[in-house]
Amino acid sequence: xxxxxxxxxxxxxxxxxxxxxxxxxxxxxxxxxxxxxxxxxxxxxxxxxxxxxxxxxxxxxxxxxxxxxxxxxxxxxxxxxxxxxxxxxxxxxxxxxxxxxxxxxxxxxxxxxxxxxxxxxxxxxxxxxxxxxxxxxxxxxxxxxxxxxxxxxxxxxxxxxxxxxxxxxxxxxxxxxxxxxxxxxxxxxxxxxxxxxxxxxxxxxxxxxxxxxxxxxxxxxxxxxxxxxxxxxxxxxxxxxxxxxxxxxxxxxxxxxxxxxxxxxxxxxxxxxxxxxxxxxxxxxxxxxxxxxxxxxxxxxxxxxxxxxxxxxxxxxxxxxxxxxxxxxxxxxxxxxxxxxxxxxxxxxxxxxxxxxxxxxxxxxxxxxxxxxxxxxxxxxxxxxxxxxxxxxxxxxxxxxxxxxxxxxxxxxxxxxxxxxxxxxxxxxxxxxxx
Amino acid sequence: xxxxxxxxxxxxxxxxxxxxxxxxxxxxxxxxxxxxxxxxxxxxxxxxxxxxxxxxxxxxxxxxxxxxxxxxxxxxxxxxxxxxxxxxxxxxxxxxxxxxxxxxxxxxxxxxxxxxxxxxxxxxxxxxxxxxxxxxxxxxxxxxxxxxxxxxxxxxxxxxxxxxxxxxxxxxxxxxxxxxxxxxxxxxxxxxxxxxxxxxxxxxxxxxxxxxxxxxxxxxxxxxxxxxxxxxxxxxxxxxxxxxxxxxxxxxxxxxxxxxxxxxxxxxxxxxxxxxxxxxxxxxxxxxxxxxxxxxxxxxxxxxxxxxxxxxxxxxxxxxxxxxxxxxxxxxxxxxxxxxxxxxxxxxxxxxxxxxxxxxxxxxxxxxxxxxxxxxxxxxxxxxxxxxxxxxxxxxxxxxxxxxxxxxxxxxxxxxxxxxxxxxxxxxxxxxxxx
Numbered sequence: 001x002x003x004x005x006x007x008x009x010x011x012x013x014x015x016x017x018x019x020x021x022x023x024x025x026x027x028x029x030x031x032x033x034x035x036x037x038x039x040x041x042x043x044x045x046x047x048x049x050x051x052x053x054x055x056x057x058x059x060x061x062x063x064x065x066x067x068x069x070x071x072x073x074x075x076x077x078x079x080x081x082x083x084x085x086x087x088x089x090x091x092x093x094x095x096x097x098x099x100x101x102x103x104x105x106x107x108x109x110x111x112x113x114x115x116x117x118x119x120x121x122x123x124x125x126x127x128x129x130x131x132x133x134x135x136x137x138x139x140x141x142x143x144x145x146x147x148x149x150x151x152x153x154x155x156x157x158x159x160x161x162x163x164x165x166x167x168x169x170x171x172x173x174x175x176x177x178x179x180x181x182x183x184x185x186x187x188x189x190x191x192x193x194x195x196x197x198x199x200x201x202x203x204x205x206x207x208x209x210x211x212x213x214x215x216x217x218x219x220x221x222x223x224x225x226x227x228x229x230x231x232x233x234x235x236x237x238x239x240x241x242x243x244x245x246x247x248x249x250x251x252x253x254x255x256x257x258x259x260x261x262x263x264x265x266x267x268x269x270x271x272x273x274x275x276x277x278x279x280x281x282x283x284x285x286x287x288x289x290x291x292x293x294x295x296x297x298x299x300x301x302x303x304x305x306x307x308x309x310x311x312x313x314x315x316x317x318x319x320x321x322x323x324x325x326x327x328x329x330x331x332x333x334x335x336x337x338x339x340x341x342x343x344x345x346x347x348x349x350x351x352x353x354x355x356x357x358x359x360x361x362x363x364x365x366x367x368x369x370x371x372x373x374x375x376x377x378x379x380x381x382x383x384x385x386x387x388x389x390x391x392x393x394x395x396x397x398x399x400x401x402x403x404x405x406x407x408x409x410x411x412x413x414x415x416x417x418x419x420x421x422x423x424x425x426x427x428x429x430x431x432x433x434x435x
Numbered sequence: 436x437x438x439x440x441x442x443x444x445x446x447x448x449x450x451x452x453x454x455x456x457x458x459x460x461x462x463x464x465x466x467x468x469x470x471x472x473x474x475x476x477x478x479x480x481x482x483x484x485x486x487x488x489x490x491x492x493x494x495x496x497x498x499x500x501x502x503x504x505x506x507x508x509x510x511x512x513x514x515x516x517x518x519x520x521x522x523x524x525x526x527x528x529x530x531x532x533x534x535x536x537x538x539x540x541x542x543x544x545x546x547x548x549x550x551x552x553x554x555x556x557x558x559x560x561x562x563x564x565x566x567x568x569x570x571x572x573x574x575x576x577x578x579x580x581x582x583x584x585x586x587x588x589x590x591x592x593x594x595x596x597x598x599x600x601x602x603x604x605x606x607x608x609x610x611x612x613x614x615x616x617x618x619x620x621x622x623x624x625x626x627x628x629x630x631x632x633x634x635x636x637x638x639x640x641x642x643x644x645x646x647x648x649x650x651x652x653x654x655x656x657x658x659x660x661x662x663x664x665x666x667x668x669x670x671x672x673x674x675x676x677x678x679x680x681x682x683x684x685x686x687x688x689x690x691x692x693x694x695x696x697x698x699x700x701x702x703x704x705x706x707x708x709x710x711x712x713x714x715x716x717x718x719x720x721x722x723x724x725x726x727x728x729x730x731x732x733x734x735x736x737x738x739x740x741x742x743x744x745x746x747x748x749x750x751x752x753x754x755x756x757x758x759x760x761x762x763x764x765x766x767x768x769x770x771x772x773x774x775x776x777x778x779x780x781x782x783x784x785x786x787x788x789x790x791x792x793x794x795x796x797x798x799x800x801x802x803x804x805x806x807x808x809x810x811x812x813x814x815x816x817x818x819x820x821x822x823x824x825x826x827x828x829x830x831x832x833x834x835x836x837x838x839x840x841x842x843x844x845x846x847x848x849x850x851x852x853x854x855x856x857x858x859x860x861x862x863x864x865x866x867x868x869x870x
Contacts, residue, residue, distance in 0.1 A: 007669050019728060021578060023586060023728060026588065027588065030586065030588060031585075031586050032766055033653065033766045033767075033770060034585040034586065034766060035585075036762075036766075036767065056605075058446065060829030071518030132583070138729045138732060139732055140578075140579050140582070140583025140584065140732075141585075142580065143575075143579070143582060143583045144578070144579065144583070144734070147575070147578060147750060147753070147754060148567070148574075148575025148579070148581075148750050149575065149746060149750065150466075150469045150470075150747060150749065150750045150753040150754070151458060151462065151463060151465065151466050151469065151749030151750060151752070151753060152746055153462065180664060183606045187462065236541055258686050275733065278713070279711070279714065291798060293454060293458060293741070293743070293745050293746050294573040294736070294737065294742060294743050294746040295573065295736070295737045295740070295742060296736065296737075297574055297575075297734060297735070297736035297737075298734070298736065299732060299733070299734040299735075300711065300732070300733050300734075300735075301728065301729070301730070301732035301733065302730045302731075302732075303732065305730070306726065306728070307730060308728070308729055308730055310728050311584060311586060311587055311729040313584075313727050314585065315582060315583050315585045315586060315588030317583065317586070318582070318585040318586060319582060319585070319761075322760035322761070323759075323782070324758075324760070324761060325759070326754075326757070326759060328473075330469055331468045331471075332468075332471065335468060356488065
C-alpha cells in the first residue's frame with residue numbers, strides 16, 4: 001500500500017449499515033487489497049448510539065446529526081444508508097459532495113428524484129457519486145449495464161426489481177393462496193413492511209427502473225413517465241389462468257426503445273414458464289439487458305437483505321477509494337438527454353383480461369361485441385362457475401387475445417368497464433413472448 | 436470532450452476484430468460519450484490487407500507485422516485479437532506494454548499462461564491490461580467478480596464456459612443423438628472447429644477457469660492444477676440416465692475453497708433440471724459466484740460470437756480510455772498468492788458411474804463387492820439389455836451412489852477398472868446438489 005489510507009463514515013446503522021460496518025472492520029485487509037489502500041471507519045451516525053450492532057464503537061466517532069459527518073476533517077467518503085428521498089439523506093449527500101467528499105448510497109428514491117443534479121455536483125467537484133446498491137440489491141446491475149455493456153446501443157432493459165413482490169407472486173404460484181393472505185405472511189416474516197404500498201404498488205421497482213432507464217438510454221431519470229401497476233389486483237384466478245396456458249406472473253419493470261421513444265412501465269406480466277424470468281423465485285431479483293452488439297445478458301441474484309446490499313455498497317466503496325468509479329449515469333451527467341418517455345407509444349401484444357360480471361344472459365355477447373368493434377381477436381375465453389366468487393351474483397370471465405395494438409385494447413377495456421354488467425375494475429396483463 | 440482523443444490499433448481482423456473495428460467506426464459518438472473522449476482507429480494488422488471486412492480502410496494504416504503497431508507514435512491503445520498463447524500475440528502485447536501503451540485482449544490461453552507477468556509489467560508502466568472478452572464472451576464476468584463483488588470472500592465459482600460443449604450437450608439432450616453425430620453437425624454449422632479438441636476436451640474452459648480462479652481467490656493463475664475431463668465420453672445413455680433421475684449434464688468449470696485449498700476442475704457434471712445451470716442451453720455461457728456477504732449471483736449470456744465478444748472488447752476499451760480500468764486480477768498483480776490448487780483435496784459427493792461389462796454371471800456381484808469394500812453405498816443400479824451395445828457381448832451398467840468421499844470413490848473405480856469383465860474406461864460424473 002503506497003497510497004494514503006482513506007477515512008469513511010456511515011450514516012444509518014440499520015441492518016445494511018451495521019453489516020457494512022462489520023464488513024469494513026472485520027475484512028479490512030481483503031478490502032484494502034482490492035481498493036489498493038487502507039480504509040478506516042472513523043465516524044458513524046444513527047438514531048441510537050448505544051445499541052449493540054455486533055461491532056465495537058471504540059475509536060469510531062458518533063454524530064447525532066448525520067450532516068455533521070460531511071463536515072468532519074477525518075472523513076473522506078460518506079456512505080448514506082438513512083433512506084428517504086429528501087430530509088437528512090439529501091442534506092448529507094449535498095453537504096458531502098459540496099465539501100469535496102465522495103458519496104456511496106443505496107437510496108433509489110433519492111437518486112431517482114435528485115440523482116442527475118447530484119451527479120452534476122459530484123462531477124463539478126471531481127468526486128464520485130456511487131449507488132450500485134440502489135438497484136437489484138447485490139446484483140452488480142448498474143455496473144453491468146453502464147460499464148460491462150458500455151459500448152452497446154441498448155434496446156430493452158427488463159427486470160424483476162422488487163423482492164417483496166416476487167416473493168408474494170411466487171408464493172401465490174406454489175401454494176394457490178391469495179394475495180392478502182400471502183402479504184400478511186410476508187409481513188409476519190419481515191419480507192414486507194407494515195405499510196407495504198411502496199413495494200406492492202410498484203413504486204420501489206419504478207424508482208429502480210428510472211435509474212436503469214437513465215443509464216441505459218442516456219436520458220435524465222423520469223420517474224413520473226413510468227406507467228406503474230402494482231400487484232394488488234393479481235388474484236389466484238390470474239395465477240391459475242396463467243399456469244394453464246404455460247405462463248407465470250411476475251412484476252416486470254421494462255424500459256424499451258420503441259422507434260426512438262423510450263417507453264417504461266412496471267406491471268404484472270405473464271412470462272413463459274420456460275423463460276429465465278419465470279424461474280426467478282422468491283426474493284430474488286433479475287436484470288436482463290438487450291442491445292447491440294451483445295444480444296442479451298441476464299443476471300440473477302439476491303435483491304435485498306443486509307449481506308447482498310452491503311456487498312454492493314462495499315463494491316462502490318472499493319471503486320471510489322481506488323479512484324476508478326465510473327460516472328453514475330455512465331456519461332457526464334450534464335450530457336444526459338431530456339427524458340423521452342412516452343407511455344402512449346403504440347405497441348402490439350397479446351393481452352390477458354379478467355372481468356368480474358353479473359352472471360346473466362347477454363353479458364358475454366356484450367363483451368365480445370365491444371372487443372370485435374375494436375378489432376380485438378379473442379384467443380380463448382372462460383367464464384367460471386358462480387361458486388368461484390362466493391355467491392354475490394358475479395362470476396369471473398377470463399380471456400386472452402391474439403396480438404392487438406395497445407391503444408385498441410385500451411379503448412376496448414374502457415368501453416367494457418362502462419358496461420352495466422361489469423362490476424369491478426378489470427385486471428389486464430400483457431402476455432410476454434420474451435423472457 | 437475536454438480530454439484529448441486517443442488512438443487505437445487492432446491486431447487481427449477475423450470476425451471479432453472486424454466487428455470491433457466496425458463498432459468503433461460506426462458508433463464513435465456513443466463510445467466517446469461513455470469513454471469521455473474520442474477514440475480514433477488509426478492502424479490495423481491482419482494477414483490480408485485487401486479483404487473486404489465491411490469497413491473502409493481509408494485513413495487507417497496497415498501493418499503486415501502486428502508488433503509494428505506497438506511502435507507507432509499514433510497508437511495509444513493496442514487491441515490484440517490474433518490469438519495463440521505465444522508468438523506474435525505475446526510479442527505484440529509485451530512490446531506495447533513495454534512502450535507504455537495499454538492493451539485490450541480476448542486471448543484466454545495467453546492470459547492463463549502469461550497474464551500475471553504481463554499484469555506486473557503493465558502496472559509497473561502505469562498502463563492497463565484488460566481481458567474481459569477472454570472469459571464467457573459478452574457476459575461481463577470478470578468485471579462482476581473483480582469489481583461488482585470486490586469485497587466478497589469468494590467460496591465458489593462455477594460456470595458453463597464453453598459454448599461449443601454446451602451446444603453439443605444440450606443438443607444431445609433434446610434430440611437423443613450421440614456425441615460424434617452432434618459434433619459433426621456443430622462443425623458443419625461452424626459452431627465447432629475442424630480440430631475440436633481445444634473445446635471438447637475442456638482445455639478452453641480450463642483456461643477461462645484459471646483466470647476466474649485467480650481473480651476470485653487472489654492467487655496466481657495455475658492452469659496445470661486444474662483437473663480436466665472433456666465431454667467425449669458422454670454418451671446418449673448418460674444423457675438419458677441423467678434425465679431419468681431429474682438431471683441434465685453440463686460441462687462445469689468449478690473452483691472452490693475447500694478448507695483453504697482452492698480446488699479447480701472442468702468436468703461433465705449432473706446438475707438438477709430445476710437449477711439455473713440446467714437451463715443454460717445451446718451456445719450460452721453462465722458464470723455463478725458464491726461468496727460472503729453476497730450469497731450467490733449468476734449471469735447468463737452469449738459465450739461467443741463476433742458481436743458478443745466485440746461488446747466485451749469495447750467495454751474494456753472504454754474503461755481503459757477513461758483511465759478507470761481495474762487491475763486485471765483485481766489486486767496488484769505482484770501481490771497474487773502462490774496458486775494453492777490441490778486436486779487431491781477431499782470432498783464428498785454423489786457419483787454417477789457407467790460401466791461397460793461382459794454380460795455374464797457374477798459381474799454385478801464383483802462390481803458391488805468392490806463398492807462395498809470401499810464403503811460406497813449404491814443408491815440405484817440399472818443393467819441395460821444387450822441390444823443397447825450392438826451385440827458384442829457387453830452391456831452398460833449404470834449406477835448412482837449416495838454421498839461418498841471422492842478418494843474412496845476413486846479407489847473403488849480403480850479396482851473396478853481392473854476387473855476382467857469391465858471392457859472400457861468407466862464414465863464417472865459428480866451429481867451436483869447445487870446449480
